Amino acid sequence: MLATAALYTRQPLLVAYIAVGCILGPHGFKMVSDAELLSEIAEIGIIFLLFLVGLDLQPSKLKNMLGEGLVTALASSAVFFGLGYGLMLAFGFDQGEAIVTGIALTFSSTIIGIKLLPTTVLHHRHIGEIVVSMLLIQDLFAILALILLAGYGGSVAQTLTNLGTVAAALPVLVAAAFIGVRYGVLPLIRRFDAFHEFIFLLALGWCLGLATLAAFMGLSLEIGAFVAGVALAISPISQYIAESLRPLRDFFLVLFFFSVGAELHIGLMVEVLLPILLIAMAVVAVKPVVFASLLRWQGETRETAWESGYRLGQASEFSLLLSYVAADTALLGLEAAHVIQGATVLTLILSTYAVIFRYPSPIAVSPRLRRD
Numbered sequence: 001m002l003a004t005a006a007l008y009t010r011q012p013l014l015v016a017y018i019a020v021g022c023i024l025g026p027h028g029f030k031m032v033s034d035a036e037l038l039s040e041i042a043e044i045g046i047i048f049l050l051f052l053v054g055l056d057l058q059p060s061k062l063k064n065m066l067g068e069g070l071v072t073a074l075a076s077s078a079v080f081f082g083l084g085y086g087l088m089l090a091f092g093f094d095q096g097e098a099i100v101t102g103i104a105l106t107f108s109s110t111i112i113g114i115k116l117l118p119t120t121v122l123h124h125r126h127i128g129e130i131v132v133s134m135l136l137i138q139d140l141f142a143i144l145a146l147i148l149l150a151g152y153g154g155s156v157a158q159t160l161t162n163l164g165t166v167a168a169a170l171p172v173l174v175a176a177a178f179i180g181v182r183y184g185v186l187p188l189i190r191r192f193d194a195f196h197e198f199i200f201l202l203a204l205g206w207c208l209g210l211a212t213l214a215a216f217m218g219l220s221l222e223i224g225a226f227v228a229g230v231a232l233a234i235s236p237i238s239q240y241i242a243e244s245l246r247p248l249r250d251f252f253l254v255l256f257f258f259s260v261g262a263e264l265h266i267g268l269m270v271e272v273l274l275p276i277l278l279i280a281m282a283v284v285a286v287k288p289v290v291f292a293s294l295l296r297w298q299g300e301t302r303e304t305a306w307e308s309g310y311r312l313g314q315a316s317e318f319s320l321l322l323s324y325v326a327a328d329t330a331l332l333g334l335e336a337a338h339v340i341q342g343a344t345v346l347t348l349i350l351s352t353y354a355v356i357f358r359y360p361s362p363i364a365v366s367p368r369l370r371r372d
Helices: 002-008 013-024 035-055 059-065 068-090 095-104 110-115 119-124 126-150 156-192 196-216 221-232 238-262 266-271 273-297 302-311 317-328 334-356
Strands: none
Touching: 002 013, 013 238, 013 334, 035 126, 035 196, 035 221, 035 238, 035 317, 068 095, 068 126, 068 273, 095 317, 095 334, 110 126, 110 317, 110 334, 126 156, 126 221, 126 302, 126 317, 156 196, 156 221, 196 221, 196 238, 221 238, 238 317, 266 273, 266 334, 273 302, 273 334, 302 334, 317 334
């Protein structure tokens, strides 16, 4: 019902999933009281999301992302980090919370960015290349941030020890992944590529198996899934696998966003409503301007630069994930975590309206702008 209402009001469906979590979760009608169990199930959605991000990072794409996209991503990330860091300090939060918020605001939503791009734009127009390249680069930044957070241990000594473990384990995991793909996965694919069900199961086992191996080595499940995807991206069948797994990813992402809503304490959010509103409005106002200015400086046309800016003008699902990871490592207090989560959800809503009223999208208000 809420998904239907979201579509009628031109909202992304993930807003409906979060709203259902708020209504039915522990802070709502308490129809679902074990939000922690849902979060564990929802983590599978994040694993599949990062696996598919890795599958999209073919070596040719990585090469094409260098240059204009990388310069714009680095420069814009510095501005957005400063924005989040400065605002959180101004509201009296500590240094660690300000740093995490600054990092969280550097990302734009892959889900919103891709969902609001018409197929023709994505495949046949330069603006699609810009948006997708920027999102992929930001996804890489998000992975690096998750790796750093995975190494945080509270004290300096513990943090250095954990980072040393990560630094030692990550190359071993990457080497094992590429060896496993070359001598295990690809030979099996070549031998049994006529059996689509087997390819699906093989991809599933490879993703979850390497994620489990990463967790065993002291890394995270998400990092293992990402490495599994990158290692498999060298195969021409990677795009077929990505398409096969997307419905499964979408199903578990529903649970992820439900768990986000279930853990939102509306009463606490009211107490930090002012920073939520100001940070969200600052993100929605500043991001399009920064992206447009940098792209114009890089030589893009005014129309292309501004449309790209608006399509990238929100926080990300990675912002939500980062806030959860940081809260688990005690880098974020409860209030700061709610500021990030509330501001992120608000930017998703505001940014969607900014796009659908101006540019072609599958859910545009005007029939003239509606594109499948």
